[in-house]
Structure formats: C-alpha cells, structure tokens
Amino acid sequence: MITVANAGNNSRLLDIHNLGINFHTDEGLVRAVDKINLSIRPGEIMGLVGESGSGKSVTAKSIMRLTPGHAVIDAESQIELQHQNQTLDVLQLRNRDLNLVRGGRVSMIFQEPMASFAPAIRIGDQIVETMQIHLGLEREQARRKGIELFERVGIPFAAKRFDQYVFELSGGMRQRAMIAMALSTNPKLLIADEPTTALDVTIQAQVLDLMLELREQLGMAMLFITHDLGVISKIADNVTVMQKGQAVETGVAEQVLFHPRHPYTQKLLDALPHIDQLPPEPVEKPEPLVSIDKLAIRYPLAGSGMKRTEYFTAVSELSLKLPKGQIIGLVGESGSGKTSLGKSLLGAAPISSGRVNFHGDNPISFNHPKQIKRKALAKIAQLVFQDPYASLNPRMTVRDIIAEPLEAMKLTSSREETDQRVIDIARRCHIEISHLRRFPHAFSGGQRQRISIARALVCNPQFIVADEAVAALDVSIQAEILALLKQLKKELGITILFISHDLSVVANLCDHVCVMKQGQLIEQGSVRQIFTRPQQAYTRKLIGAIPLLEKRDAAANNIHQADAIPA
C-alpha cells in the first residue's frame, strides 16, 4: 500500500484516511475497500482506475455518504473536506449537514445520464431546484444562470433545451446537461463516475475536452473514475490504481502510465489494445459465407393503436459480403444500425426489403422474418450478447444454459451425449467442468461471457454474431475473451461478425472492418487498410477519437503537476 506523503494539510481539498468499507452480501462479509488513503488538492484531477469490483465507485460514493445500505464503513475511517477554512469530517456529519456536502461542496456525475435525471420533470426545473436549495437563488435568477451554464457546456439552443425532458436529448447532450447540473452549485470537487463510458468515442472526446476546459475556467478539482486507461491518460493529473479494494499505486499520471511500478498496473497496461500492431494484409480473399443483398430494416414508430404508418429506418439498402473464416468488425456510433444489421442476420430484426443469403453446407436464404426456418437458422448462426448478466437465465445451471440449443432443437439422442458435448465445448471455452453445476450468480462478467460463447458454439454453427461482446468487461478480461474468440476462429473455422463501438478492440481482433453510419455502409476493407488509409472523413474522425494511451502536451498540464506528489 502506498501512502501519500505530503507537506501541509491546508493545501488539500479532500483527504481520505484509512477508508475501509465492508459489504454484507449473500456470500458473507466482503471487504470492498481496504484502508484507502487519497487526497485531492484544489484544481487537481485525480484519476481513480481499477477493474469492476475494485471498490472505486464505493470509495467515491462514500465521500458523499451515498454508500448502499449493506455497506459498513470502518469506525476509524476519516473523510475530511475543507469548507470555508474549516475541516468537515464527512463521516461524522449529521444528516442535515450533509446537504452542505452533497450537491453543494461536492457534485457528482454518473455513468448513465438517462438514469440520473428524473424522466418526468423538465431538465431545467431540476437544475433550478438544485440552485434554489443550495444557492438560495430566486427562480428567475436560477433559470438565467442555468441557461448560461447550458451554453457554457456547449449545448446548442440552450434556452430551448433547458425546457426539454431528458429523453428528448441525445446521449452526449444528456451528459452535458448532467455536467451543467453538477456545476450549478459551484462545487469545489466534482466526482465523475465513468462519465464517458456510455458515450460514443467522438462524443467521449468532446466531453473530456469540455471537462478539461471547465477545470481551467473554474478551477475545481475532480475525482475521475474510469476503467479506461486511455481516458485517464487524456484527463488526469494524478492517478490512483485500485485493485480488490486497495490502492496499489498512486502518482503522477505520466509516471504511473508509462513507468508503472506495481505489477497490477503493468498488467492493466499490457491488456490495453494497441492499434499500432495491425495484422498484415491477407494474401487471398476467401469465399463469402453470408451475402447481404440490399437489406433494409424498418421499425414502426409509436407502436400503439391500429395505424402504424411511420417507420424508423435503421438500415437502408445495405449490401455486404462476409468472408468465410474471418472475424469481421462492424463499427459505427450508437444509432448507426449495426445491431439491427447483426440481429437481422439471425432473424431477430424486421427485414422490410432485401435478402440475406447463407452459403456453405446448408444454404439458407430469406427476405422476411416469417420465411425463416428458425431451427435451421439456429443451427448455423448464433448470437453472443453484450450483457453477460441479462442474457443468461439466472434460474438455470450453467450446464442447462449451454445445453439449451441442443435440447431445444433435439440435436442429441441421449442425455449422456448432450453432457459430453457440453463438456467438450466448456473445455474449449476454458470453463471449469466442475462449474457446470453452478448457477450464473456465481460468476463474474468475463466468466459469464464465456458461458454465453459456449452456448452459441455448442451446436457447431458456422457463423456467430458477437454484439458488443466485450463492451461490458474489464480490460484484462476483455483481452482474455478476445484471445478466446481468435482461438475459436482458428480451431473451428467459424466466421464471426464482431459488432463494436470500440475501434481499438476491432483493430486487435478483426481481419476485415465495415464502417456504418446512419444505416449505411460507408467504408469497408482489411483492418490494415481501414486503420492506415481510411478513405472517408467519418472513419478518420472515429479513429482519431480513440482515447489512446499517449503522452500529453506537457505544457498543458504542467501547472498542476509542478507541485506533484513526491514519489
């Protein structure tokens, strides 16, 4: 454990001493945070990095005493916050005084802006209410200030947006509005819990720039929580790396990211995808396994009532050939239609025109969902889901989950044969055989995703759609799953359509890349071609926005690093 040695307490905004938190769970007492020491000075951006379950979010929440009910904070823990020349110990405050801290002195931004606004109250009213309570402003005054803030965080038509509801804004705008709300009370510390994780890369880059800019203008400190080291390298002055509730390494960002001292930090860095190691150009072009012919997918809007005249076009007139035995990356921002395209290949999205042809041993062709012989299609094409939690039935054992396609389609003649095939595929996917008796609640995200992959592969399909299959996973787990997919491609010769918003992952995994924008295929080619010679401006923009681990312009940050923590 590393304790930050420091001179002079008066320069600190926040001081966390020996913070320890236990969770009472079904599995017994879990040590979520173990004697963390952390301090943030005014104007500093502290990055808090760690994989899921490392305790970073709980640490942040404890600053506002927002820890969940089953969490117990150690008695000797201290969280000291400077407030008008006096030191508040947050953990000792009475509930009434906590409002000084919550939303006043300290504000918070969450990962899901949609979930953090009340859906039935106008955004502006929520911000006005906050300012009325904390700053004692009049309604009109607060409203003027709120609109100013909206302009400041770069929301166009601020006055109009101010009176809209949260569902009327796009993801990036929602997060900007959330930031505006967090800033409305002039906090000295902003806690940002994975604020850009749910956003597209280009939006993420904009939001990060905005946060850096606001720090310059307002001089507030930030505790920036993320699992993404690339994001950290862009934004943080200092970094604390957490593992299993402990702070394993603390220091200046450059130092930690480029000269890590702790093996865990090193491991995290090694697991990062690098786009500079692209595979060579393939020599021969394989036969297509799937060809998509002028496919269009439309969803009816406003689903209630008898008349369904309006449609949302997710994919329009798209033609594409997927080469056999390759991993094809399908990239694009949210709303580009990539998921609809992937699902339509499995017969799970409404095809309004066009045709999907599966070549190979058992050719199948369909141009309408009703035409699909579902069982025949299920034998050759399967899906790996994004969310490893929702996609496994929590009431079935792992064995039953993996055996589902075999049993549902009656592909085996006896229970023994089913078990044998389940065991074979589990071995291939590195699932311990003894775990087959367990229920999904025993597993972490990565292990669940292995189960999901095993279920998809158990009936020997030729083609798999992996829809954001690693998006919900930690980097080190992500690397393992990517390696597994590569290995399975090699061993089984399957074709994988890998849908992702993360270009760095695609660069690592795929042989071929297709870029989609607003329902259309705008560019495709080999990975090397796309990443080294992108033809379209949009592709260049996507690649440019990848938050890569890179050394920053020293001048921009030296103000905050000049008096950095001595190592």
Place this chain on the structure above:
Amino acid sequence: MTSLIARFRGKQQTSQESYYTAGQFALIRSRFARKTSGVIAGWILGTLVLLGLFAPFFSPSDPSIRGADTSYQRGAPQIIKFKDENGFSWRPFTYTYSKPDSGFDLSSLAAGGSLDALDALTSSGALDASEQNRYEIDRNQRRYIQFFVEGWEYSVLSIESLDIDIRWNLHLFGVENGQIHLMGTDEDGKDVFSRTLHAIWVTISIAVVALIVKLLVSLLVGGVSGYFGGRVDAILMSFTEAVRVIPSIPVYLACAVMLAGLELTPTQRYFAIAVVIGALDFAALGRRLRTHILTERNQDYVLAAQLSGASTGRIIWRHLVPSFSSYIIVDTLINFPYVILAETSLSFLGLGLTEPVNSLGVLLQKAQDPDIQQNMVWQFFPVVVFVALIMAFVFVGDALRDAADPYSEQNK
C-alpha cells in the same frame, strides 16, 4: 445432474460452493431464514395450520351438536391446574363442574302450570343469562387429564367414490369422566376450543380453493395477455378492468341468493363460495402477471432461447414460468389473509356459511351477539385465533416478498 458431470464434482463442498450451486429456492430459503419476524410468524402459522389439519385429533370433543355437553352449557373455560389446597399432582387436572340447584321445584310448574308458578320461576333468577353461566366447582373431585385417549370417532380419510372411510377415535388429550372444555362451551354445550380448531381448517381450505381458482384464471388471462401482447392484450385487459370495477359485495349478495335457491349441502355451498371469491378476484394478479411477462419476455435470455431454436412452449415453460413462480408463491401467501377476510366478511354478513358449520367467519359472526359479549367472553377465542392467523400470514408473506427475488440485486 447426470453421472457424467457428477464424476467431475469436487470433493470439498465449501459453503461458498453451496451458494454457487444454490438454486432459486435455496437462495430464497437462506434469505428468508435471516428474517427473524418472518421465521417466528412462520412457526406460528405452521402450528395453526397443523392444528387445523389434524383438528379432530387435537380436539377433545366433537364440535357438532352430537358432541355437545348438555351438562355444561354456557360454561366458562376450565382452568388446568397442577396444584391446589389438596396437594400437588404431576398429572394436570380440572375439577368437576355441576349445575347448582336453583332451589325451584320444576315439577310444580309441570303439574300445576299456574301463572304463579311461572312468576316464581322468573323471579328466582334461575333464568337470568348470568345465572345460567354459574356452575359449582367441586374441588375434591379432580378430573385428571389423560393423553392419547380414545373418544369420539372421526374419519381420517374418506373418499366416497372409492368407498374408503378410515375412522379413528384417538385424541391427544381428554378426561376420564365427562368432557374437558379448555375455552368453555357455547349455549348448546359445544366445546369452543374444538370448534375453533375445526374452523381453522374450513377457513383455510376455502382460501386454498379460492386462491387456486384465482391463480388459474389470472395465469390464463395474464399469461395470454402478456405473451401475445398487441390486440389480444388490449381486449383481455379491458375485460379485466371491467370485472375489476364491479363492486364485490353486491356480486356476493347476488351469488348468495342464487346459491340459496340451489339446495346445496354446506360443503357444496362453501366450495361454491370459494369459486366465486376466486373467480372475481383475478383482476389484480392477472394484470401484474401480464406486466411481469411483458418485461420478462423482452429480456436478453428469452431472445437467447429463441435464437437457440426453442419453441414457444419451451420458452414459456422453461424460461418464463420459473421466472415468476416465486412471485406467484409470494403473492398467493400475501393474499391469503384477504381471501380469509372475504370469507369471514361474507359469513359475517350471513351470506356465506352459517351455523352449525364451523368456520372462523361463522364463529366471528356469533361473537357479535350481545349475550356473548356480556356473559360468554370466552367465545372470543376464535377472534384471537383469527387475528393470530392473519398476522402470521402477513408477516410470512412480507418476509417472503423481501426474500423472493434473489436476482433482484444481482446486476448491481
């Protein structure tokens, strides 16, 4: 799990592993066990249900008019003692109670029949309600309680169609001479304690029948509505809402009138009531099941099953039904008291079961008689049992609801 996988079982079964391999119901049980109030209520509930189920065995007297104790009508509860001025006894006992001689010669009334004689009888106070409750206790004549005694005969198992009727006459306790009345007797001399035990079972079995009918109707309406959605859903739900707005008491009244015209035996009558209560009460549960299925069928794992080639039937039985089975169990338990209340309120209004049937509703209705309230407070015993039963159901249901969805916090 079959032998093939069984071979791979590790030898060590740690507590961690048992959590990992715990199914839905095992998880619910372990969470329920942590709720002290629920566990205590569970034990009380279990005891009451067992007492009701084996009511004839636990009852010292026949609760029907056949078993009425004519020598101890309107009698107060008989206190069980171990010790009095005559000494201590390991075997608990009560005393012999006898009617005091009113000192009035009834034969003169019978012989002469004059108004004077009648006047004398009235003024003697022997006819006063409070006077009739008075019994003389002979402290020297102890009646020792005996266990596993033979007494009135009852049927353990009776299936008419198969001509099976197993009868038994063993009882948990009783006294040698005469009868024992732990909670006193009513105006006919029927044992209040025995009547109450029998009433528990009648009331619970009505509730069970009502809940099964309700469950079937709600499953049908809610399940079809939720799974198919669209127009089917719209039509079924408007029908449900229509049923829901009909006030229940007038419907019960109408049913009671109808049932009265059908010349039913008390048993048939009570099943008819149960069916009516159940069938009219499906709206709330049906709607909730529909909502549950609507959300559940859009879950990724249902799509995963569809993409695995599973048929609609398989998705419903393997995936959807288990997802709300715990929910149904909890909902049923929580609703138990309401159904019991419905039965009791019907009987209370005189629409449901009536004397001489033993049901909690009948006994509760009886307890509103001013005569009982003034002179026979021991007939409030069924009220106490009723309150205990309802409270036990409420607490168990509450604890189960909290424990029920072990997956509610998994994603967090």
